[in-house]
Amino acid sequence: MNDIIREIVERLALENAVSFNGVAKAEAVLGKLLGSNPELRSRIKEIILLVREITEKVNSLTLTQQKELLSKLGPVKPVEKPLKTIGIPELPKAEGFTKITLRFAPNPDGPLTLGNARPAILCDYYARKTGGKLILRFEDTSPSVKPPLREAYEWVVEDLKWLGIEPDEIYYQSDRLPIYYDYATSFLEKGFAYVCLCKPGDFRSYEREGKPCPHRDHDPALNIRLWEKMLDGTMKPGEAVVRVKTDMEHPNPAVRDWPALRIDIAEHPRISGFRVWPLYNWSCAIDDYEMKISHVIRGKEHLTNEVRQSYVFQYLNAPQPVSIHIGRVGLENSVLSKSKIMKGFSQGFYTGLDDPRLGTLRALRRRGFKPEVIRRVILDMGLKITEAMVKWENLYAYNREVVDWNSERYYFVKDPFKLVVKNMTKRVEARLSRHPSRPELGFRPIVIEPHEGMVELLVSAEDVCNTMPGSRLRLISLFNVEIESVDRETKLVNSFFKGMEVPEKSAGIKLIQWVLPEDAVETWVLMPDASYAKGLGESSLKRLPPGRMVQLVRFGFCVVEKVSENFVELVFSHP
RNA sequence: GCUCCGAUGGUGUAGCCCGGUCAAGCAUACGAGCCUCUCGAGCUCGGGGCCCGGGUUCAAAUCCCGGUCGGAGCACCA
Structure with missing residues (x-):
């Protein structure tokens, strides 16, 4: 009997030592031993001495020796981990009730x-x-x-x-x-x-x-x-x-x-x-x-x-x-108190009960959060009595998981600057991917026809207003340009055509989205702080039904809210 | 002031009742790398935690006591 225990302890000590850089801890070895052999508890005094002795012996060996010894002991016995219960706990029994x-x-x-x-x-x-x-x-x-x-x-x-x-x-x-x-x-x-x-x-x-x-x-x-x-x-x-x-x-x-x-x-x-x-x-x-x-x-x-x-x-x-x-649930930077919500609403401080600043379910729905995402964060919190603060980052991550696959990509330029591309002689047919992970969804083709060696495009202010002359940019799915000058007053950027080929990542060239002036539609995005990001989007946005989730490339996931002949309004969901 | 409750990485949790396979699991965030014509997605790797102090015990995230911090209630509200 003692020999069997000795053998088990040796193995445990070796395993422990090998997984912790050659040093085994007697406590851990003892814990593992007793965990799997509870009947030994009655002989605890004697077992402790044995474990200490063996652990010391094992620790006096080098890591290589330990590994060797362990491999001689044969294949490692699979450790049976107790089954983790998934999800939240069972409801406690209610005495005196037959139905829940x-x-x-x-x-x-x-x-x-x-x-x-x-x-x-x-x-x-x-x-x-x-x-x-x-x-x-x-x-x-x-x-x-x-x-x-x-x-x-x-x-x-x-x-x-x-x-x-x-x-x-x-x-x-x-x-x-x-x-x-x-x-x-x-x-x-x-x-x-x-x-x-x-x-x-x-x-x-x-x-x-x-x-x-x-x-x-x-x-x-x-x-x-x-x-x-x-x-x-x-x-x-x-x-x-x-x-x-x-x-x-x-x-x-x-x-x-x-x-x-x-x-x-x-x-x-x-x-x-x-x-x-x-x-x-x-x-x-x-x-x-x-x-x-x-x-x-x-x-x-x-x-x-x-x-x-x-x-x-x-x-x-x-x-x-x-x-x-x-416990109560909080939502970062949001108003969750119903009385405050109703007060602000009646005073006209909020645009509605679905104002993006509010923590109402209708505001979350309007922002494109899916109900299963709300369920998930709530069930994540379980039945605890402690307060919990929900982070937007968390909602974003869960929602992205649900929404990314079905969100087509569109280009939107906020605060547009006109980009004039010179030395451009070829006609180009750009093929904009609807979804980078789903080629089967196809492309939206956009034809670029130069006039007198020039092309005019629209790009976002934040992408160009701090660029230096001589620096390069890649217009996604289109071509490369070299900046000649930037005029923030007139929102005009002059540039030269610099080739079609996709630049190496290592070149560190920024990739930016763009919109063709002839194909642009006035586009506003309602932001989480209730302000609007205003700019121009590609005209195919107009074909989308309200409620559809899209990703404005390099801007974020948004829900289409209103669409008309010359105007598109979306609600910002998350990055 | 009185009466209750709670505390596990940045955040949200698992484990606590019934101490040992916990050298603490998961998710998200973060960092590194790969991949990608988006700042999206995917893949790989990594750092990070049991509020503090005592006690019990061979052994404490787990049990006990004290403290600290946080929360709730003390409505002729719900």
Whole structure:
């Protein structure tokens, strides 16, 4: 037995030494040994001595000797690596539930942002993966503080659809007021809740001190009478609120007897005639119960709400859904806050809800990001509760992967300069490749006809305005020129024809794109900062349908947005 | 102030529950080279990380304690 162990240790020590420059570490050898032979742990004292001894011996050999010895031991035994689980973890078991049901529950007060996409995509992912159910629930129960927007309900559905998410069921909390009332009545009758008449500041004092307020011990009959006064209009907003009895000595003051329903007489875009509205924790707990939600995936700002709502489930004698709290998502240099977005939008600061500066899903869609790319970055982040900042670079890389193969190449010159090429006598037929990796897509031929030994072309300012006379440029797929002079005032560059042959890379000659004046169309590109890059593009851009992704050579991937006889507008996607 | 939570390369993560095959995997970014008539794509190679300090243990990214930093909540908002 000891001989066998000795042999294994020798091999491990040699392997370790050989992979680390001739020096083996006893710890690592021991770790590997115990990892694959856990039964040796009971003999640890004895094994350690053995491992140290052998490791020292191995380390006293030269690397060459070690290699020799190792090769004598025969072919290396394949190391069995534990299977790595791919993707994100399984959903935790939800005790007391037979079917996996998740809900995405936004407030319809704006379009969805990348931040909302995180819970939405995760819920959808798990619902689909497990054959469960996904519910979309509009949480629109605060007509005065977070007034829902009539149009936003539709925006949410559209944005989800774009992400590939189609909920199995849709609910509107504003349709369900009677349900929340019924449970409230029942809770009041059973003494699980009470009508509190404290002024908000007064209650806060009780809460801080952990003492019950004077209304906590009202008997159910009185509570019901007060409740009816809340409903029938006798009481005004702010005069009373229904509180769920939790524990006035709960260590977290935020959990103590939280408010469940209050009077709010502001208008609601969907319904009218109601003056008592549930607060988040009430409608949410009741709905999660009614809809048999098994798992709740939501932002970590709801961490204490899970504790608050646990009292409702206890009173209902029902299992509480498993809560998974996830961190907020940030997007570099972008606005993700819905209230800021809506404010800036209504003040006209943004051109629309798809303004490229915004982190809305519609802005990302407009910029040509594919839904699977959004899904990928979200699923990449997993179920962690930590915050995550999404880098544009990351989105770019993923999107390029999806988009590159199907993006035809076109030439666009920003801030055009006129390039006059002299000593040009031949007629040239340029063949511009539609896609360098896909020759089967063919070419777009452009014929260049010199007049009196000259040709005029258009090139980008940034490619020529700092070039020195005598330097050379290669016009891609066309010919080479030598710069004679550059006049930035008149945006005119004079040059000589310098041959057709493609220059060697080593010559360090810059390759630039160009447009023929007779074949140019006014082209603007909306940039991520909402400015426009203005210039001229080749006329074949006009034949593209809006929504098509192209690559403007040496400029970047762009989405065609508007096309007319003499104007093309695109939206910049990424380099 | 009170109550919670978290920390793995530049970024996003895997591993942590249940300590050892982790001398830490992946992606992206970055650097070098190859390829390419784009600053795109592709290929090859490379550098880079367990917040700090103690403790437990033969062994700590993993367990315990303390600290630091960061975040969330403390609404008659969601």
